Amino acid sequence: MPRYFFRLRDGEVVRDEEGEELADNDAACAAAVEVFAETIPSKSEVLMDGGDYEVMVTDADAAQVYSITAKGQRY
Amino acid sequence: MTISDDDPNGNRLWAGMSADDKAALRPYLTLRHLPQGDVVTLCGDEVKVVYMPVTADLANVIRFEDGRSGMATNVGREGVSGLAAFLADEPCGWDVEVQIAGDAWALPADALRRRVLDSPPLLRLLMRLTHNNQIEAAQNAVCNAVHTVTPRLARWLLTIQDRTGRESFQLTQDDLATTMSVRRTTVNASWQELKKLGGITSSRGVVRVASRDVLEHAACECYGALRRRTVSVD
Numbered sequence: 001m002p003r004y005f006f007r008l009r010d011g012e013v014v015r016d017e018e019g020e021e022l023a024d025n026d027a028a029c030a031a032a033v034e035v036f037a038e039t040i041p042s043k044s045e046v047l048m049d050g051g052d053y054e055v056m057v058t059d060a061d062a063a064q065v066y067s068i069t070a071k072g073q074r075y
Numbered sequence: 076m077t078i079s080d081d082d083p084n085g086n087r088l089w090a091g092m093s094a095d096d097k098a099a100l101r102p103y104l105t106l107r108h109l110p111q112g113d114v115v116t117l118c119g120d121e122v123k124v125v126y127m128p129v130t131a132d133l134a135n136v137i138r139f140e141d142g143r144s145g146m147a148t149n150v151g152r153e154g155v156s157g158l159a160a161f162l163a164d165e166p167c168g169w170d171v172e173v174q175i176a177g178d179a180w181a182l183p184a185d186a187l188r189r190r191v192l193d194s195p196p197l198l199r200l201l202m203r204l205t206h207n208n209q210i211e212a213a214q215n216a217v218c219n220a221v222h223t224v225t226p227r228l229a230r231w232l233l234t235i236q237d238r239t240g241r242e243s244f245q246l247t248q249d250d251l252a253t254t255m256s257v258r259r260t261t262v263n264a265s266w267q268e269l270k271k272l273g274g275i276t277s278s279r280g281v282v283r284v285a286s287r288d289v290l291e292h293a294a295c296e297c298y299g300a301l302r303r304r305t306v307s308v309d
Contacts, residue, residue, distance in 0.1 A: 038261040042223040
């Protein structure tokens with residue numbers, strides 16, 4: 001199975017050195033959505049200040065596979 | 076599994092038993108080394124043997140049809156596995172799986188049952204322990220629904236340390252992901268946060284608690300709440 005790497009960015013970046021073996025790109029996208037859902041509750045400070053939060057997936061060649069972003073916007 | 080004849084008082088339930096109860100049960104005890112990942116009691120099975128951990132930690136695991144699973148509660152040196160099912164004389168409601176490899180005292184459930192029938196103080200002790208377990212299960216259920224992952228991870232690492240009596244333990248991010256019912260990447264993010272704060276260090280699958288103060292500060296209120304609400308059995 002191919003290995004995918006996740007990067008979480010909320011101003012600071014958390015890289016995943018180990019990566020995760022997943023069936024295909026679709027599984028990697030689904031995993032990124034799950035990670036996004038699990039981690040976004042702790043990002044309220046950044047998002048309320050108008051910042052953004054992104055979970056990105058790359059493959060073993062460092063090519064981008066998927067990205068999901070939340071952006072806060074005050075009016 | 077290896078067997079030796081060390082002192083069972085490392086388990087607090089055992090330590091809290093009367094001299095008479097200990098004398099009646101001691102001939103039936105055997106010390107076992109439980110490897111990580113072993114399921115010592117299957118969901119739906121009769122509890123034939125109960126385990127009183129000393130350095131092992133046992134997770135009560137709920138499994139879903141799609142293959143996912145998570146730890147509902149755990150048992151370490153403060154308690155005994157399969158207690159509610161044993162007391163009710165009903166099948167176990169979850170898999171009891173070794174989360175942290177280590178030693179535990181195995182006791183045939185029949186021997187414990189016979190003794191409980193003759194010893195109201197022992198029954199009282201077990202009832203207090205199952206009361207504690209119920210408080211913990213309720214706290215865990217709401218904690219998992221309400222609190223974010225980093226405070227839960229900090230709490231869990233403190234709890235493992237309390238229940239195994241060790242400063243470091245073999246535990247990978249994959250193990251923690253299963254235990255906490257989140258993806259490993261999510262565990263990694265919280266792990267990095269706790270490392271950066273100086274709460275833990277890790278190397279080759281071994282986690283060491285570097286600062287309990289840091290972890291207690293990072294943990295959700297559930298850690299302190301359970302310590303206050305549960306009663307000591309020893």
